[in-house]
Amino acid sequence: MGDFTDVAEPQLDWAELIRTYQAGVWRFLRVLGCEASLAEDLTQETFVAAMEGAFRHYDPAATAAFLRKTAANLYVSTLRRAGRVLPHGDVERLDREWTRWAGHDGGDDLLDALRDCLPGLTDRAQTALQMRFRDQASRDEIAQALSLSENGAKNLMQRAKAQLRDCIRGKLP
Amino acid sequence: MTEPFDRIVETALEEVVGGVAPPDVSARVAAEHERRLAEARAIAAAEAEPLARFVYDRWMAWCAIAATLLIVAMSAQRYFSPQRPAWPDDEVIAAIDRRIQDAWDEKGVQPAERASDTEWCRRVHLRLAGRIPTVAELLAFVEDSRPDKRVQCIDRLLAAKDEPAEKSTDLAAVNRAWKHFFGFALAPEDEASAVPAAHRELARELAEQFAAHGRRPDDLPRWIASSLPFGLSSRGNEPTETEHPLFAVYYTRQLPPEEVFDSLGVVADAEPERLLEAEHVRGRAAWLQELAPSVESATSCDAPAPPRLEGVTQLLALMSSPLMDRATRADGDTLFGRIVRRSAPPEEKVEQLFLAAVARKPRPQELDQSLAIVRESDDDRGLQDLWWALLNSNEFQLDH
Numbered sequence: 001m002g003d004f005t006d007v008a009e010p011q012l013d014w015a016e017l018i019r020t021y022q023a024g025v026w027r028f029l030r031v032l033g034c035e036a037s038l039a040e041d042l043t044q045e046t047f048v049a050a051m052e053g054a055f056r057h058y059d060p061a062a063t064a065a066f067l068r069k070t071a072a073n074l075y076v077s078t079l080r081r082a083g084r085v086l087p088h089g090d091v092e093r094l095d096r097e098w099t100r101w102a103g104h105d106g107g108d109d110l111l112d113a114l115r116d117c118l119p120g121l122t123d124r125a126q127t128a129l130q131m132r133f134r135d136q137a138s139r140d141e142i143a144q145a146l147s148l149s150e151n152g153a154k155n156l157m158q159r160a161k162a163q164l165r166d167c168i169r170g171k172l173p
Numbered sequence: 174m175t176e177p178f179d180r181i182v183e184t185a186l187e188e189v190v191g192g193v194a195p196p197d198v199s200a201r202v203a204a205e206h207e208r209r210l211a212e213a214r215a216i217a218a219a220e221a222e223p224l225a226r227f228v229y230d231r232w233m234a235w236c237a238i239a240a241t242l243l244i245v246a247m248s249a250q251r252y253f254s255p256q257r258p259a260w261p262d263d264e265v266i267a268a269i270d271r272r273i274q275d276a277w278d279e280k281g282v283q284p285a286e287r288a289s290d291t292e293w294c295r296r297v298h299l300r301l302a303g304r305i306p307t308v309a310e311l312l313a314f315v316e317d318s319r320p321d322k323r324v325q326c327i328d329r330l331l332a333a334k335d336e337p338a339e340k341s342t343d344l345a346a347v348n349r350a351w352k353h354f355f356g357f358a359l360a361p362e363d364e365a366s367a368v369p370a371a372h373r374e375l376a377r378e379l380a381e382q383f384a385a386h387g388r389r390p391d392d393l394p395r396w397i398a399s400s401l402p403f404g405l406s407s408r409g410n411e412p413t414e415t416e417h418p419l420f421a422v423y424y425t426r427q428l429p430p431e432e433v434f435d436s437l438g439v440v441a442d443a444e445p446e447r448l449l450e451a452e453h454v455r456g457r458a459a460w461l462q463e464l465a466p467s468v469e470s471a472t473s474c475d476a477p478a479p480p481r482l483e484g485v486t487q488l489l490a491l492m493s494s495p496l497m498d499r500a501t502r503a504d505g506d507t508l509f510g511r512i513v514r515r516s517a518p519p520e521e522k523v524e525q526l527f528l529a530a531v532a533r534k535p536r537p538q539e540l541d542q543s544l545a546i547v548r549e550s551d552d553d554r555g556l557q558d559l560w561w562a563l564l565n566s567n568e569f570q571l572d573h
Contacts, residue, residue, distance in 0.1 A: 018199045026195035030184045036193050044198040048205050088180050097177035107185065114185045133191040165182050 012057055018047050020060075021067050024106020028068045028098055033087035034075050042078070046071040064103060068095060101172055109172060117167035125160035132157060259385035262396065265378075270401040272375035276419050279369060284402075285409025285422035290315050292406065292423075292573065293323065295532035297398050299428065299572050300354050301330035304435035307445060308508065308529045327398045331391040333445075343380035343388070350393035351376075354403055356426045357418045367416035407573040425573040430461055433570055434496065440508050440529050440564065441500035460494060501561050503553050509560050513553045519544055522556060530563035 025046050029039040046067055057063050072091045079085060088094060102110045118126065124146055131137040131145060143153035175183070187193050260268070277284055288296070294314045298306040306314070314326055348358035360368045360376035379393065386392045397403055402420035409422035418424070428436070434457045435448050447453055499505065503513045512525045523543045527535045535543055547555035563569060 015199055015203075018202055019197075022198050023195040026198075027184060027188070030187070030193075031180055033180075040196045040198060043196070044201045044205060047198065047202040048209065051202070051206050052209065088175050089177070094177050094180065097181060101178065101181060107181075110181070111185050111189055114182070114189050118189070129186060129190055133186045136191075161179060161182060161186075164186075165178060168182060168185075169178075 014047070014051060017057065017063070021064055021106065022047070023108070024064055024102070025067050025071045027102070027107045028095070029071050029075055031088070031094055031098060032072060032075055032091065038075075038078070042071055042074045045074055049074070061099075061103060064106065065095075065099070068098070101168075110168060113168040113171035114164060116171060117164050120167060121160050121163060125156055125163075128153060128157050129160055259387075260382055262392075262399070265382050265392075265396045266399045268378050268382075269375060269396060272371040272378070273400070273402050273420055275371035276369040277421055279371065280419055282411060282419050282421045285405045285407070288404055288406045288423060289533070291528075291532045291534075293404055294326065296403070296423070296572060297323075297326060298330065299432055299436070301327065301334060301394055301398060302435075302445065303432045304439050304445065304448060305530075305532060305569075307439055308525060310445075311528055311532050323404070324399060327395055331395060334391070343384045344376060346383055346388070347376050347379045347393060350397060354394075354397045355418070355420055356424050357420075364417060369417060369419070372417070423573070425571050428570050428572050431457060432572075434460060436569070437494070437496050437500055437564065441496055442507065456496070460496070497561075497564065500564060501557055503557055509557070513556055519547050519556075523547065523559065526556070526560050526563060530560070531566070531568045 022043055026039050026043045029042055030036065034042065049070055050067065055066065072095070076086065076091070098107075101107075118129075121129070128142050128146060131142045132139075137145075139150050139153050142148075142157070143150045146153060146156070148156065188195070276282075291311060291314075294306050294311055298304060298310070314322060317325070319325065344360075344362075348361060351357070351359035359379075360373045365373070379396070382396075383393055403423070405421070405423050407423040407425045411419055411421045435453075438448050438453055438457075439445060500507060501509060503510050508529055509526075512522055512529070515522065515525075520540065523540060524534050527533060527539070527543075543559050546559050549555050
């Protein structure tokens with residue numbers, strides 16, 4: 001961990017603040033559609049921008065919201081420079097939903113809930129999700145592996161996600 | 174479009190199932206922050222350089238202004254301190270005239286008339302050259318129509334002067350110079366109570382100016398010789414009750430013997446430059462020593478005082494001196510020989526002899542008496558008698 005003693009706010013422990021909020025920022029960027037390596041760069045840039053700006057830590061929710069807003073702006077700017085738009089709708093809708101389910105801890109509880117809910121899926125559904133998210137397999141590859149049609153594989157994964165969504169919502173406050 | 178929560182779950186699956194975990198960016202943030210700080214410092218330093226140059230330039234300008242003010246202050250201090258700046262010669266001379274006149278006014282004294290050109294010329298030659306002027310010098314001065322001819326004459330004599338300057342205090346130098354010109358010191362310290370305030374003030378001013386001008390030996394003689402009191406006639410009276418001389422008249426004085434000798438040298442050879450030659454200097458010393466033999470033996474402990482030949486003693490010494498013999502010879506290359514051999518009427522020759530000896534033309538009565546003497550003999554003996562009488566007269570041996 002670096003030394004942050006010469007930043008603008010001596011009483012603010014930037015190292016601790018980064019440790020606390022960096023995962024939430026990165027995850028929110030991922031929710032926005034940012035691929036992992038760019039999300040890492042933008043997370044770093046988000047904290048550097050906060051350190052160089054007039055950031056004040058009032059409470060965890062405000063700090064998390066500020067950092068997400070900063071990260072989103074950086075991502076939108078990056079997309080704009082590349083001539084692209086947000087792939088998953090507008091930032092405010094995603095941010096409201098994120099705040100609702102993961103705003104308080106950066107998504108840790110949500111991930112725990114997911115881990116709890118995954119075993120509740122059928123083996124075929126778990127296999128389909130593992131091939132999709134772990135092995136980056138295509139829908140056709142998943143269909144062949146499970147002896148399903150492409151639409152059958154698609155429906156299987158949609159049902160699995162819906163089951164997980166309900167399970168997670170049931171576990172989170 | 175994907176529902177927001179579905180997108181959140183999908184992202185969570187990528188992390189939990191796909192193993193794409195969030196990174197720890199703490200070190201990268203710290204490093205990036207430090208790099209940007211260093212960059213900012215470098216930019217700030219680069220931006221500060223013109224400012225620093227600006228401040229440095231202003232600082233140098235202020236230093237220059239401060240130095241100028243310091244010089245001005247020091248100059249002002251010098252001006253108001255006893256070490257005053259040098260006045261122009263005209264101002265110093267005007268100060269002499271003003272202070273001397275102040276003392277006259279205070280005592281109610283009427284000064285003598287202004288001395289004639291011939292009187293002044295003879296006087297200034299005696300004071301600055303230690304001898305009388307030659308006839309040529311005298312006539313050249315009288316016929317000079319320039320308004321500043323007295324200044325010119327003073328400068329010429331000072332330029333020819335060959336005397337080492339005596340070291341003393343500035344005030345002592347002033348008194349000594351004043352005494353040389355007038356026979357009395359301007360403000361002698363042992364007579365301080367009797368000295369008019371104007372004279373004390375003048376002595377102080379002259380001492381300051383003497384120092385301010387760098388203590389050049391010629392300055393005091395130049396100023397004093399150019400002053401009003403030095404240009405006054407010797408024919409006049411000053412109230413005898415005044416305790417201290419007021420210099421309202423030029424005080425007639427017996428010439429010191431060395432000046433008599435050198436003046437005789439002028440009329441003998443008519444070449445003032447020769448007075449500086451070693452032969453003449455040795456002859457003068459021998460003459461003075463021969464005629465004052467008692468000086469060395471008069472005191473056994475104190476240094477011998479300069480011989481003073483006065484009155485009859487000096488007159489007798491002159492009459493019998495070899496220099497007098499040479500000065501009155503008509504057959505040599507002397508002034509007298511040239512006047513005698515000139516094809517001119519006796520009146521003109523008499524006039525020339527008077528001018529050469531006493532720096533003036535003969536008065537009518539003197540001319541008649543002189544022509545009578547000249548005409549008593551058929552040859553030049555009458556002129557020689559007149560010349561001898563003039564050289565042995567009181568007037569020749571007086572500074573008047």
